[in-house]
Amino acid sequence: MRSLYVWVPLLLFAFFAGLAAYMLTQPKTQFVESTMIGQPLPEFALKPAFDGLPGAAKADFGGKPKLLNIWASWCLPCIAEAPQLEALQQQGAEIIGIAIRDRPDDVANFLARHGNPYSRIGSDAISEVQLAIGSSGVPETFVIDAKGVIRYQHIGDIRADDVPKLLAELEKAR
């Protein structure tokens, strides 16, 4: 019996070494998810990001579920996602944008070149609202339900196969 106990430390060591080796082979998620899902949108009122559209405020949400798209004209994946936002808008989604650390000219240029699916775009020059809703990068897209509660977060650019999922989340948030 006693001789068996001698092996316990070695087995423990092997267990932890094996666990570490296994975890090293697992892909690391780079994403920090927002823990604001299920919480109401925080209070905010942002000035227009350029001349063409009104700014964005908490009061603009509600009534029906809407998408809140966190983006920037300097963000490359945002170019990739532009056609998918357009597709979402054509299928009835209302998209309110928040442009992070952006300049009016750059916003106008980006929209002229890649299309404008937004109903409003607020300018968040110091990432204030981005931090307040727990977003950690651009682009990110949030589903805000009819009562102004954050229901879903999509991290990264929206691909073609993410569009049905977002439409379903909008439907669910009704």
Added chain:
Amino acid sequence: MIRLILASLAALLFVPQALAQDAMPPAPYAYNQLADPRLEAEASALMHTLRCLKCQSQSIADSDAPMAGDMRHQVRSRILAGESPEEIRRWLIARYGDYVSYEPEVSATTWPLFIAPLVLLLVVAAVLLRRLGRRRSDADTGDAA
């Protein structure tokens, strides 16, 4: 020659980042300290224990990412507005989870880390007591014999 290689390596490293960054000036308190040294010390201590979300192995005090600058601005302006460092940490944890804080938190997933050392100490104490106790009784019987 070496200098040239280093320079081109540095260029390779920095160009993609430069492309993917904005042209906006940093937030007012991103690189400016608070006027009151006591408040600045509080803010600085807090910033060293908050994770940069863009560059996840650095604190926001160590990072030059624009988002880290914006987080420093949040910390300093909230300290200036009279919030305590713990309130600001709570505010960020409510948005990003424990991950944003380098200060260990006892939570549903981390409690074993806090309990394990106590359990180990108890086991060690039990083993020691048994061994010492046995030796003493061995010695007692030895005396008697």
